[in-house]
């Protein structure tokens with residue numbers, strides 16, 4: 001067996017120890033006589049897995065007790081439509097910051113339910129920056145302000161919590177949740193698909209403040225009604241049990257790494273070197289304004305795009321995979337979530353230097 005370094009944006013690389021533990025527990029979880037996949041979601045074994053999943057997430061993110069934590073399906077994409085249905089509460093407008101491809105999708109889907117006020121847009125910079133907060137137009141009659149804390153495709157990340165001028169703040173944290181500390185108290189709602197930084201695909205985390213729960217429109221499907229799911233411990237429908245278990249293992253791994261403060265330091269170390277190598281090279285270029293560069297997704301373009309193919313195939317020959325940039329921006333992208341070891345980033349940098357020397 002030889003495992004590669006996988007720089008995929010998602011589903012993405014998982015800690016090897018998590019995969020090994022899942023392998024060991026595949027046929028029998030603890031003394032249950034069965035695999036987690038085969039357990040009733042209402043049984044005592046799975047109840048333990050579910051309880052620990054929630055308590056570990058609460059501990060890692062220091063989630064206050066007046067927030068519900070939901071584990072849903074449908075991905076972050078479903079939330080694009082579900083957030084307005086659950087949060088508008090009779091209001092007709094919602095504010096959105098448009099900082100990249102995922103913001104654009106969130107905006108488009110919300111438009112079916114309300115008037116979207118685009119409070120700021122970085123489209124004119126091709127999403128390589130974040131507009132200065134002084135220029136944002138925030139409508140105080142809107143139900144909430146939505147932003148994407150890390151734009152996975154464009155490699156743009158908010159380094160601070162935006163000022164929502166008193167509106168409940170809603171954030172898509174799909175690709176940077178658990179990578180750095182976050183003050184949950186500043187948010188009305190945080191959501192994230194699990195397949196970037198928390199585990200495999202198939203689970204969507206929603207962390208929502210109590211007072212924003214319970215106002216869904218009558219037409220909201222019960223499985224997508226936050227209050228209904230909260231009342232039912234996210235088991236109104238049969239949950240993705242095995243995926244909950246795997247996310248739980250990733251959270252335990254993260255606790256073992258020293259938690260979020262420790263992993264943040266490692267993420268900073270990894271990404272600082274990589275941007276430095278890109279900035280110092282004549283072949284590679286990252287277009288994002290320095291203060292907004294993502295710690296998780298590092299896009300870079302080659303000075304000559306005719307070299308793209310050779311770059312990708314030679315990278316694979318060095319065990320470095322999934323470096324092709326998203327088709328909408330081209331070039332390359334290295335996603336270096338929590339589970340990407342520093343050795344993976346170093347292997348990538350060594351290859352990039354060698355490729356530059358030989359081309």
Ligand SMILES: *Cc1c(COP(=O)(O)O)cnc(C)c1O
Pocket residue numbers: 010074075076077078102148150151152172173174175193194196
């Ligand atoms: C991947 C991603 C999504 C979409 O996630 P799905 O689980 O495929 O719906 C949404 N927002 C961001 C920021 C993402 O990175």
